[in-house]
Amino acid sequence: EADIYQTPRYLVIGTGKKITLECSQTMGHDKMYWYQQDPGMELHLIHYSYGVNSTEKGDLSSESTVSRIRTEHFPLTLESARPSHTSQYLCASSVGANVLTFGAGSRLTVL
């Protein structure tokens, strides 16, 4: 059972809507990540955080933003969703350069 929780698990919304994907972990991990996963593709890092008030963009350019106000919470926000944002978003956490613990994912569909 994962100790990292993502909501919503599934979301279907219209173009132009603002959405926030929630991610929380109960393990006290310092590092948190957001990955984008599409079928048949590798996971692409879109954001990461080393700790509170630390956020960085990953290797894959994304129009989303993140915040890390509390250690356990790392939400991802899209101000204006577009069909190109349709994907699965995975949140993960780790201690140092160690094992990633993943959430169940949020599958976003933008119509």
Add this chain to the structure above:
Amino acid sequence: AQSVSQHNHHVILSEAASLELGCNYSYGGTVNLFWYVQYPGQHLQLLLKYFSGDPLVKGIKGFEAEFIKSKFSFNLRKPSVQWSDTAEYFCAVNLGTYKYIFGTGTRLKVLA
């Protein structure tokens, strides 16, 4: 650029068959190596990892992997697969700090 290659995208085996999934990475420095598994409808979870020491590592559910530094490989093996091993398997490399690179995954289907 650093990358991870998984050569088999789809594998279909009968129960009790042996499994070997290839994984090669391109990076000349020190790496930490992982295999993650995603069972249908479940989250990605760790299968096994290699940081240092014995290059043959054992993971959960009878899986093992061998790190061959000279070949930049970290192949996953299981002597006898079960129907419950049906899943998608991802090889990943950590280059230190935040940088993890994942392969494209291998979908394994085991026929009962």
